[in-house]
Amino acid sequence: MSEVPERILVVGPSWVGDMVMAQSLFKTLKRHNGAAVIDVMGPRWSLPILARMPEVRHALTLDTSHGQFGLKARWQLARQLRGKYDRAIVLPRSWKSALVPFLAGIPRRNGFLGEQRYVVLTERRTLDRKVLDQTVKRFVSLGLxxxxGMPPSEIPVPSLERDPDNLASLVTTLGLSSAPRIGMMPGAEYGPAKQWPLTHYHALAARLVAKGYDVIVLGGPKDVEAGEVIAEGQQGVFNLCGKTRLADAVDLLGSCEQVVTNDSGLMHVAAATGVRIHAIYGSSSPAYTPPLTTDATIHTLALSCSPCFERKCPLGHTDCLNKLSVERIAASM
Incomplete structure (x- = not known):
């Protein structure tokens, strides 16, 4: 008996790392119904990441500015989607995130309770934070x-497709050598309480260059100055912050032997390429958002004041990161 090709719209999250982790949901849906058709609605920046997920047929975008309600845009998109889906899975917990599936008349719409979503969802689940103690578990559970789904018995790991032709082009365009590479991601959009000191990154990069590695520093336009601090005075350290697209980061990270990274969206991108991860945690917790890979070393001091989940250290010293030594990271590589 052939499987019925259920048509599913997933309303995706707004953070890079969360969108990568959402692939575990897409894989789960495909495992339960290989004929399922999965489209994902997300921010425009997510298109290149979703394009690297073979489980996703189409990526849809909602043209509204960050924080803007955009009722007209939501209504227009909903009209285009009428009659095209059997089910919607809404990953964010905001009321507005469930509005497009509701206006589109998708018959089954499930998500977690939040912001009084009694009308816009047909299946409202209560979030038990003790049982579903990780973001990826919450995502996967909504597909079961x-x-x-409480908790999921198996969670497939994200695995982004790589483009060798794009990598070859990047190596030439960016002037990279044939030396083995180590990636560094010093940024963290959430705030400084998740960022290992740049002086530590600089010192670690010097050690790696002395061993014959090239070091590539990756991040967005906001991380350009951080990359300059790490690369300052060092041949073999390439500051690529702001010079690459998100899809480029997939290919570059996949070409590295190892990466050293804060708990950030790019950490999850790197994990999904299969590269070895050295993940640094300060104010956040590896128990909640770990890199979804078996090839990772977690570096955390587990101080009595952490994890505090604050953007800035409430005690003013950020010891959870400042006291995490270069020697410790270097010894594990």
Whole structure:
């Protein structure tokens, strides 16, 4: 008996790392119904990441500015989607995130309770934070029947496709050598309480260059100055912050032997390429948002004041990161 090709719209999250982790949901849906058709609605920046997920047929974008309600845009998109889906899975917990599936008349719409979403969702699940103690577990559980999803018994790991032709072009364009590479991601959009000191990154990069590695520093336009601090005075350290697209980061990270990274969106991108990860945690917790890979070393001091989940250290010293030594990271590589 052939499987019925269920048509599913997933309303995706707004953070890079969360969108990568959402691939675990897409894989789960495909495992339960290989004929399922999965489209994902997300921010425009997410298009290149979703394009590297073979489980996703189409990526849809909602043209509204960050924080803007955009009722007209939501209504227009909903009209285009009418009659095209059997089910919607809404990953964010905001009321407005569930509005497009509701206006589109998608018959089954499930998500976690939040912001009084009694009308816009047809299946409202209560979030048990103790049982679903990780973001990825929460995502995957929404794709399973209630009796199977608390917590999920199996979570497939994200695995982004790589483009060798794009990598070859990047190596030439960016002037990279044939030396083995180590990636560094010093940024963290959430705030400084998740960022290992740049002086530590600089010192670690010097050690790696002395061993014959090239070091590539990756991040967005906001991380350009951080990359300059790490690369200052060092041959073999390439500051690529702001010079690459998100899809380029997938290919560059996949070409590295190892990466050293804060708990950030790019950490999850790197994990999904299969590269070895050295993940540094300060104010956040590896128990909640770990890199989804078996090839990772977690570096955390587990001080009595952490994890505090604050953007800035409430005690003013950020010891959880400042006292995490270069020697410790270097010894594990």
């Amino acid at each position: 029947p209630v009796e199977e």
